[in-house]
Amino acid sequence: MNNILVTGGAGFIGSNFIHYVLGRDPDIQIVNLDAMTYAGNMDNLEGLPPDRLWNVHGNICDAAVLDMVLRTCFIDTIVHFAAETHVDRSIDAPNVFMQTNVMGAFNLLELARKHNIRFHHVSTDEVYGSLSPGEDPWTEASPYAPNSPYSASKAASDHLVRSYGHTYGLEYTITNCTNNYGPRQHPEKLIPLAITNTLAGKPTPVYGDGQQIRDWVHVEDHCEAIWQVLAKGKMGETYNIGGDNQPTNLHIVCAIHRALGKGSIEYVEDRLGHDCRYAIDSTKIYEELGWEPKKPLWVGLKETVEWYKERADK
Numbered sequence: 001m002n003n004i005l006v007t008g009g010a011g012f013i014g015s016n017f018i019h020y021v022l023g024r025d026p027d028i029q030i031v032n033l034d035a036m037t038y039a040g041n042m043d044n045l046e047g048l049p050p051d052r053l054w055n056v057h058g059n060i061c062d063a064a065v066l067d068m069v070l071r072t073c074f075i076d077t078i079v080h081f082a083a084e085t086h087v088d089r090s091i092d093a094p095n096v097f098m099q100t101n102v103m104g105a106f107n108l109l110e111l112a113r114k115h116n117i118r119f120h121h122v123s124t125d126e127v128y129g130s131l132s133p134g135e136d137p138w139t140e141a142s143p144y145a146p147n148s149p150y151s152a153s154k155a156a157s158d159h160l161v162r163s164y165g166h167t168y169g170l171e172y173t174i175t176n177c178t179n180n181y182g183p184r185q186h187p188e189k190l191i192p193l194a195i196t197n198t199l200a201g202k203p204t205p206v207y208g209d210g211q212q213i214r215d216w217v218h219v220e221d222h223c224e225a226i227w228q229v230l231a232k233g234k235m236g237e238t239y240n241i242g243g244d245n246q247p248t249n250l251h252i253v254c255a256i257h258r259a260l261g262k263g264s265i266e267y268v269e270d271r272l273g274h275d276c277r278y279a280i281d282s283t284k285i286y287e288e289l290g291w292e293p294k295k296p297l298w299v300g301l302k303e304t305v306e307w308y309k310e311r312a313d314k
Contacts, residue, residue, distance in 0.1 A: 001118075001230060003029050005075045007060055007108065008082030010034040012185040013122070013219055015044035017079065020223040022048055031073045033066070034082070035059040044184045060104035063111065070115050077118045079226065080108055083154065085124075086188055090150035091272055101153035102160070109164045119172040120230060121161045125215070125240070126151035127176060130275035133213070137279035140176075140238045147273050158238075165236050173233045175226055177241040178280045182219035182300065183307045190249060191301070194256045195308045198263040208270035210250030213277040217243030218295035228289040239289070242280030245297045255298065259305045 004021070008014040009032030018030055033056045034040045045053065054073070058065040060082050069075065082104060084090065084097045105121070112119045128138040129145030144159075146152040164170040181191045194204040225241045233239060247255075250265075257263025285291045 001077050002027060003031070003073060003075050004077045004079055005031050005033060005069060005073070007033050007078070007080050008040070010036060010040035010042055010044055010055070011081065012039070012044075013180055013222060014081035015041075015184050016182065016219045017081065017223045017226060018045060018048065018053065020220065021227065022052055024227070028052070030054070031056060031069060031075065033058050033060065033069060039085075039186045041184070060107055061099055063107045066107055066111050067114075070111055070117065075115070075117055077120065077230065078108060078112055079120045079122065079230070080105065081122050085150065087126075087148045087150045088188075088271065090148055090153070094149035094153075097149050097153040101150075102156045105157035105160055109160060109170065113164060113168050113170050119161065119164075119170060120226065121158065121172065121174045122226065123158050123174055123176045124151065124154050125176050125178045125242070125278050125280050126275070127155040127158060128278075131277040131279055133277060135277075135279075137215075137242070137281040138240065139281045140240055140284055147275055171235045173229050173235065174238040175229055175241050176238065176280070177222050177225070178215040178217055178243060178278055180219045180222055181216055182304055185219070191252065191256065191304060192308060194253045194263070195260070195305055196312075198257060198260050199309065199312045203264040203266035204253050204257070205266050205268045206250060206253060207268060207274060210248060210253065210265075210267070212249045212274060213246050213279070214249065214252075215242045215244070215246050215279050216252070216297055217241060217293055218300040221293040221295055224294075225285060225291045228285070228291045232289050234288070239285040240280045240282050241285060241291075242282045243293050243297065244282065246277070246279055247297070252301075255301055256305060259302050260309075
C-alpha cells in the first residue's frame with residue numbers, strides 16, 4: 001500500500017482521512033480525485049505536502065478519467081469516499097444519488113478489477129434501516145433495510161462491492177460507519193449547522209420533536225478505524241464503526257448552545273420517512289483489529305465548536 005487513490009478527498013471525511021494518513025506514514029503517496037461539487041472544498045487540504053498529494057478534478061462517473069488516473073499514477077489501493085450523502089437532498093433529487101453512489105461505484109469496481117487494485121468502500125450505518133428504542137445495535141450480520149434514496153443507493157453499492165469480490169475475486173473491505181462530526185464538515189449537517197446558525201444569530205432547525213437518536217463518532221476516530229482496516233483487515237470482510245453513544249438530536253443541539261453560551265431552536269416539519277434511531281455494535285473491529293474510539297463525544301463537540309468559531313469570520 002504505497003499509492004492510494006482517495007475519491008472525494010476534498011470533502012469532509014475524505015479530507016480528514018488524507019490529513020491523517022499523510023501525517024502518519026511518510027512513505028504513502030495520495031491522489032485525490034474529486035468532482036468538486038458543493039460539498040468539496042480545496043481549503044480542506046491546505047498545508048499538506050505537495051510532493052505527496054496530487055489533486056485531480058474529476059468525476060467517478062467518468063470512466064475514462066478514472067482509467068487514466070489508475071494507469072498513470074500506479075495506484076495499488078482505492079479508498080472510496082466520494083458520494084452524495086445528504087438525506088434531504090436524496091429525497092428531492094434521488095437521480096443524482098443513483099448516478100454517483102451506484103454507477104460511480106460500479107465504474108470504480110470495474111477499473112479496480114481491470115487493474116487488480118485493492119478496494120476499500122466507505123459506507124454508512126443507514127443501510128440497516130431504523131431501530132426502535134429498545135432494539136439491540138446493528139452488527140455486521142444485520143439485514144439491510146434502507147429507508148431513504150440515499151441509504152438505498154449506499155446499500156446498492158455495498159452489494160456491488162461484495163459481488164465483485166465473490167464473482168471476480170476482487171480484494172475488498174467495507175466499513176459501515178455511524179454519524180460523523182468534527183472539523184471540515186459541510187454546514188448542511190446537524191452539528192455544523194447548529195454551530196454556524198448560532199454564531200450567525202439564527203435559530204437551529206430541529207426536525208419534529210428532536211427525539212431522533214444517532215450514534216456519533218469523531219471523524220478522526222473514523223479515519224483511524226479505516227486505517228486499521230487497510231492495514232490489518234481481512235479481505236472480503238465488513239467492519240462496523242461506531243462511537244458507543246446515543247444522544248437525541250435535541251440533546252446534541254442543546255449541548256452546542258451551552259458550549260456557545262447562546263442559541264435558539266426552531267422546530268420544523270419532520271423529514272419524510274425520518275429514521276428513529278441508529279446504533280452500531282463495533283465489537284468485531286474492537287476484537288479483531290484493536291480499534292476503539294478515543295474522543296469522548298462531549299470533548300469532541302467542544303473542540304468542534306471552537307474550530308468553527310475560529311473560522312466564523314473567514
